[in-house]
Amino acid sequence: MPVYSEKVMEHFMNPHNVGEIENADGIGEVGNPVCGDMMTFYIKVDDNRLSDVKFQTFGCGAAIAVSSIVSEMAKGKTLEEARKITPALVAEELEGLPKNKYHCSNLGAQALNKAIDDYLKKLGKEAKTRRRKKDEGA
Amino acid sequence: MKRAYLDNAATTPILPEVVEAMLPYLRDAYGNPQSLHQWGDEARETIEEARGQVAALIGAQTEEIIFTASGSEANNFAIKGLAQAQQSKGKHIVISAIEHFSVLHSARTLEKWGFEVTEVPVGRHGLVDADEVAKRIREDTILVSIMHANGEVGTIEPIAEIAKATKKTGTLLHTDAVAAAGTIPVDVKELGVDALSLAANQFYGPNGVGALWLKKGTRIIPFVDGGVQEGGRRAGTENVPAIVGMGKAAELAQHDMSSRMTRLSRLRDRLIQGLSSTIDHTILTGHPTQRLPGNASFCIQFIEGEAMLMLLSSKGVAASSGSACTSRALKSSHVLAAMGIPPEIAQGSLLFSFGLENTEGEVDYVLEVLPPIVDRLRQMSPLYAKFLKQQRGGR
Numbered sequence: 001m002p003v004y005s006e007k008v009m010e011h012f013m014n015p016h017n018v019g020e021i022e023n024a025d026g027i028g029e030v031g032n033p034v035c036g037d038m039m040t041f042y043i044k045v046d047d048n049r050l051s052d053v054k055f056q057t058f059g060c061g062a063a064i065a066v067s068s069i070v071s072e073m074a075k076g077k078t079l080e081e082a083r084k085i086t087p088a089l090v091a092e093e094l095e096g097l098p099k100n101k102y103h104c105s106n107l108g109a110q111a112l113n114k115a116i117d118d119y120l121k122k123l124g125k126e127a128k129t130r131r132r133k134k135d136e137g138a
Numbered sequence: 139m140k141r142a143y144l145d146n147a148a149t150t151p152i153l154p155e156v157v158e159a160m161l162p163y164l165r166d167a168y169g170n171p172q173s174l175h176q177w178g179d180e181a182r183e184t185i186e187e188a189r190g191q192v193a194a195l196i197g198a199q200t201e202e203i204i205f206t207a208s209g210s211e212a213n214n215f216a217i218k219g220l221a222q223a224q225q226s227k228g229k230h231i232v233i234s235a236i237e238h239f240s241v242l243h244s245a246r247t248l249e250k251w252g253f254e255v256t257e258v259p260v261g262r263h264g265l266v267d268a269d270e271v272a273k274r275i276r277e278d279t280i281l282v283s284i285m286h287a288n289g290e291v292g293t294i295e296p297i298a299e300i301a302k303a304t305k306k307t308g309t310l311l312h313t314d315a316v317a318a319a320g321t322i323p324v325d326v327k328e329l330g331v332d333a334l335s336l337a338a339n340q341f342y343g344p345n346g347v348g349a350l351w352l353k354k355g356t357r358i359i360p361f362v363d364g365g366v367q368e369g370g371r372r373a374g375t376e377n378v379p380a381i382v383g384m385g386k387a388a389e390l391a392q393h394d395m396s397s398r399m400t401r402l403s404r405l406r407d408r409l410i411q412g413l414s415s416t417i418d419h420t421i422l423t424g425h426p427t428q429r430l431p432g433n434a435s436f437c438i439q440f441i442e443g444e445a446m447l448m449l450l451s452s453k454g455v456a457a458s459s460g461s462a463c464t465s466r467a468l469k470s471s472h473v474l475a476a477m478g479i480p481p482e483i484a485q486g487s488l489l490f491s492f493g494l495e496n497t498e499g500e501v502d503y504v505l506e507v508l509p510p511i512v513d514r515l516r517q518m519s520p521l522y523a524k525f526l527k528q529q530r531g532g533r
Contacts, residue, residue, distance in 0.1 A: 012445075012448060013449075013452065015518070018517070018518050020523065029520070032482075033481070033482030033485060033521055034480075034481040034482055035462070035481075036442070036461070036462040036463050036468060036470070036485060037442075037463070038520055038521065039520070040520040056518060056519060056520035056523055057518055057519070057520065058440065058441065058442060058485075058518075058519045058520055058521045058522075059442050059445070059463065060442055060443075060444035060445055060461075060463030060464075061444055061445055061448045061463075062463075063442075063445075063463075064445060064518065100468055
């Protein structure tokens with residue numbers, strides 16, 4: 001087994017925010033089971049802030065710990081602040097990751113970003129639909 | 139906390155009798171076997187006795203045993219040394235797709251040296267078909283190397299059948315018997331092979347010692363130059379205590395083989411049966427019957443091996459996995475891939491390998507702690523969530 005920091009072990013043994021958000025505002029899925037890890041992040045957004053973040057992860061101890069810490073780091077942040085969660089910050093927050101597990105911290109940051117992208121895309125669409133409905137009604 | 143070591147495929151614990159046999163050679167009997175005095179004489183006689191014990195385990199003659207520092211070294215020695223010694227006759231070798239890395243990577247090295255390597259595929263249970271080997275033997279094939287048993291999935295290969303094919307063409311046959319020798323009956327004459335590798339740490343001997351059996355009269359290029367040890371084929375002052383330990387372990391293995399096999403198979407079958415009935419979406423990997431007595435290997439779907447190992451370890455259980463995440467290179471097991479197991483399923487690889495110290499109580503302990511671990515990881519897994527949704531949708 002790789003040598004993990006205490007923080008990684010803590011988050012692996014007791015991961016925070018595991019699960020799915022029903023009717024999430026944004027969903028981000030990265031990785032695939034073939035390459036080893038897969039993460040899905042769900043976000044709820046209120047007033048441009050991440051009011052809730054949950055995840056599901058298929059992968060190793062590091063992947064699970066990364067998902068947990070990213071969800072913790074992101075919760076309560078504005079979208080712009082959440083965008084600034086980089087793989088390096090994630091690794092730092094976990095008190096380091098073994099070299100061959102760095103890609104897990106990339107996946108965590110990517111999944112969160114993708115969920116935000118998804119939210120913004122939906123928002124854009126909704127805005128368009130609202131406009132269209134208004135036009136039609138007029 | 140309860141503890142259960144179920145990773146005997148990695149290395150077995152050393153038996154107390156073996157330790158006792160080794161101790162004098164770590165203390166007072168420190169002589170160099172090549173020295174021409176009493177200290178040397180004693181050490182020399184001792185390693186010759188151990189050579190006899192190892193030879194007896196595999197039905198060989200004493201002088202045919204070459205001690206090495208590991209099973210991996212024996213495999214490197216066999217593949218590189220035999221190929222180089224035969225290269226005037228041809229430069230083609232045949233191996234199976236599920237060989238240990240010490241064979242596989244030695245073959246890769248030979249490719250760099252201008253040899254050509256053909257891999258024989260295996261069936262879904264990891265069996266090598268003797269006809270498939272025969273088909274790949276060409277006029278310039280100088281060496282065939284097929285493992286006796288696969289330590290990862292437990293499948294025992296039909297070496298005697300394969301030997302019939304290599305005898306017809308007069309091609310040398312090496313078998314990596316590291317996972318088999320000392321565990322199941324291995325007799326070089328019955329197998330009909332020309333070279334065979336074994337390692338002490340697979341049958342309750344110490345780590346760091348192995349042997350290559352080479353049929354009398356078979357030419358090989360020395361592995362380590364610079365000394366007369368091991369018939370001039372593997373130089374270096376002999377590791378006397380380790381060799382003594384291997385000899386003692388071989389003697390015990392030969393004596394107790396059938397009772398050990400009965401004991402280990404019982405533990406294996408208890409776990410296979412118990413696990414298959416308590417955890418759904420679990421696949422037994424390897425051959426259902428033609429398998430090593432202590433090997434219970436599975437793929438548990440929708441979750442990953444390293445996470446399982448970590449949670450098992452927190453419960454005191456030692457096991458292993460062929461998942462990508464557990465390997466340094468982040469590549470999942472080539473053995474499972476060769477057997478046609480899709481990568482996402484191979485990620486859930488979990489191997490329990492039993493040894494003499496294990497008990498039925500330990501099997502039951504695994505059956506108690508593993509299902510909640512699997513549940514917990516599945517509850518976290520997006521793959522499992524998708525699977526459940528699909529199932530619901532299908533209804």
